[in-house]
Amino acid sequence: MKIAVVGAGITGMGAAYALSEDHDVHLFERDSRFGGHANTVEAHFGDVTIPVDTGFIVYNYRNYPNLTGLFDHLGVPTKWSDMSFGLSVAGGRMEYACDGLNEIFAQRSNIFRPRFLRGLREIMRFNRTAATQLDDGRLAGLSMGDYLRAEGYSDWFRDCFILPMGGAIWSTPTAQMLDFPAESFVAFFRNHDLMTGLDPSQRWRTVEGGSREYVSRLMAKLGPRAHAGAEVVSVTRTGGKPHLRFADGSEAVFDQVLLACHGPQAHRLLADASDAERNVLACFRTSQNRAVLHSDEMLMPVRRKVWSSWNFLSPLNPAEDQRPAPVTYWMNRLQTIDRRYPLFVSLNPTRTIDPAKVHVEFDYAHPVFDGAAFAAQREMPALQGVGGVWYAGAWLGYGFHEDGLRAGLRVAASLGARPEWARDLPAPERSYMAEAAE
Secondary structure, eight states: OEEEEEOOSHHHHHHHHHHHTTSEEEEEESSSSSOTTOOEEEEEETTEEEEEESSOOEEOTTTOHHHHHHHHHHTOOEEEOOOOEEEEETTTTEEEESSSHHHHTSSGGGGGOHHHHHHHHHHHHHHHHHHHHHHTTTTTTOBHHHHHHHTTOOHHHIIIIIHHHHHHHHTOOHHHHTTSBHHHHHHHHHHTTOSSTTSOSOOOEEETTOTHHHHHHHHHHHGGGEEETOOEEEEEEETTEEEEEETTSOEEEOSEEEEOSOHHHHHHHBTTOOHHHHHHHTTOEEEEEEEEEEOOGGGSOSSGGGOOSEEEEEOSOGGGOOSOOOEEEEHHHHTTOOTTSOOEEEESOOSOOOGGGEEEEEEEEEEEOSHHHHHHHHHGGGTTTBTTEEEOOGGGTTSSHHHHHHHHHHHHHHTTOOOTTOTTOOOOSSOHHHHHHO
């Protein structure tokens, strides 16, 4: 079959590669580069050039089985990373990190703060009880705000742990994390080993030389069938086949089309959407997040002992803050970069960064996860393959690299692909190949 894949992030690249062995696959990307959030840039310090990731940074073996299989298959070099979380409130008024007791009490006055000590006990309580509540069905239908109130958790636990952690993980305004479904929140924390205290069993890895190493290998496999700077502006279904129209006015007809882009983009591209398609796709939203690669230490916690891989720079009232989540990633620690060359990626910085220390900046779109989005995910299988149009992206999971790859592989499996490197091949949405043979 002749198949078009629209969007060259991990979803589109992975699906196109999986399908390319048996089909005539063409990958279209509107930008001048492939990779989406897999975006490695070079930071220059005199004669020293350092590759740094600014979007996708880390993965682990357990929660990213298909990505691990793809990396092994492509021979992508990887190395251990170092994951940790730190919080700085209101310019250093209150700070702690989760590395160990010395880092938890890096601000020694916290030892004498009853609210802080109670909050630590509540973290242990949450880690001990939330997963059981999930398994017992007691979180069904609850938002995180509902759950925290019902369980009697303190404002400190909410404002200095749950909301900053959630905001950092999902690049979401902390106030909006209160609407996040409690079931999904706790399930993610458990599955990603975030409820095991100071000694998590799951270790993280990063790509040696940056994620461009895997992107370049995939693009070499696809060759001339990957088209950068090729913007698709609409998809219509005529005569049982999808028709693509491009920004330059050209058109092309395919047997199948995979829209491997964000949900709102898929919604805009589908020119002849049915009421059902419009209603479901309208539930998916994205938020824009500014990412700045820089060398300004003022965007880190005040106390160096608190410096962590992920640093959430919180306002005084996170439960009311509707601004995009402000997080600084310490790239020297995440990607084991020589600390003589300080490198940070700040997402949605609220402090002014010294312009002389800025290397580059980008805008990234991240999926917004709320009750409507998770409910719409359950409706998506009924839309898959209608008129030859399929949908995939990290927005159909939890928003991470493995979610995007898995969604793409699910569509590829529906079209008959069974790549050997996929270690957890998802079941197809429906078997197009079986239906076509009938």
